[in-house]
Amino acid sequence: MSNETRVLVVEDEPTIARAVADRLAAEGFGVDVAGDGPSAVERARAYEPHLIVLDVMLPGFDGLEVCRRVQAERPVPVLMLTARDDETDLLVGLGVGADDYVTKPFSMRELVARIRAVLRRVERPAMEAADGATRIGELEIDQRARRVRRDGREVHLTPTEFDLLACLLRNQGTVLTRAVLLEQVWDWADASGTRVVDSHVKALRRKLGQELIRTVHGVGYSLEAAP
Ligand code: CA
Numbered sequence: 001m002s003n004e005t006r007v008l009v010v011e012d013e014p015t016i017a018r019a020v021a022d023r024l025a026a027e028g029f030g031v032d033v034a035g036d037g038p039s040a041v042e043r044a045r046a047y048e049p050h051l052i053v054l055d056v057m058l059p060g061f062d063g064l065e066v067c068r069r070v071q072a073e074r075p076v077p078v079l080m081l082t083a084r085d086d087e088t089d090l091l092v093g094l095g096v097g098a099d100d101y102v103t104k105p106f107s108m109r110e111l112v113a114r115i116r117a118v119l120r121r122v123e124r125p126a127m128e129a130a131d132g133a134t135r136i137g138e139l140e141i142d143q144r145a146r147r148v149r150r151d152g153r154e155v156h157l158t159p160t161e162f163d164l165l166a167c168l169l170r171n172q173g174t175v176l177t178r179a180v181l182l183e184q185v186w187d188w189a190d191a192s193g194t195r196v197v198d199s200h201v202k203a204l205r206r207k208l209g210q211e212l213i214r215t216v217h218g219v220g221y222s223l224e225a226a227p
Pocket of ligand 1: 057
């Protein structure tokens with residue numbers, strides 16, 4: 001396989017799928033397209049994309065299920081396409097594990113910018129990593145290998161969930177505002193996407209324990225020191 005960055009576009013509306021695929025190809029990405037849930041999972045396995053652009057409403061099974069099944073096999077960043085803002089709110093509330101959300105209709109320029117931002121974060125070198133693993137309570141966090149164990153068992157985190165955890169860990173005991181987290185983890189300069197932060201905090205709590213991350217109402221979040 002060549003070393004171009006591969007993107008899998010999962011979208012059942014042919015016009016949108018083609019427009020996105022054409023634009024990404026013009027930007028130099030390798031592109032593959034799937035039009036329903038089952039073929040999305042199959043293509044993700046065969047094509048090994050670096051990122052998936054994933055529509056929520058799909059024939060077969062929906063984007064949430066695609067996300068779950070794909071992530072269970074191999075962590076891959078997901079940018080979710082939603083039909084409306086309230087759909088984004090719903091998904092954020094569920095803590096689906098997408099790395100970012102773009103609401104339709106979107107401009108190709110915006111989509112490409114968001115894709116590049118997600119990829120930048122994921123490809124960030126491990127130089128920020130501390131040596132060895134850090135222990136917090138029942139958790140063991142290895143920043144070099146980007147792995148987390150809970151009670152000795154490996155926990156799967158999406159790339160963004162891991163970045164968020166690492167950011168909180170670097171600032172352990174300090175309260176970080178949503179805007180700061182958004183900037184440091186998502187590379188977003190404006191604070192318009194703070195609910196994405198809430199979604200990922202929720203996912204981390206579900207996977208790593210409810211007590212790990214403290215909410216400071218009206219301020220933000222902080223990672224608690226080991227008890
Ligand atoms: Ca659709």
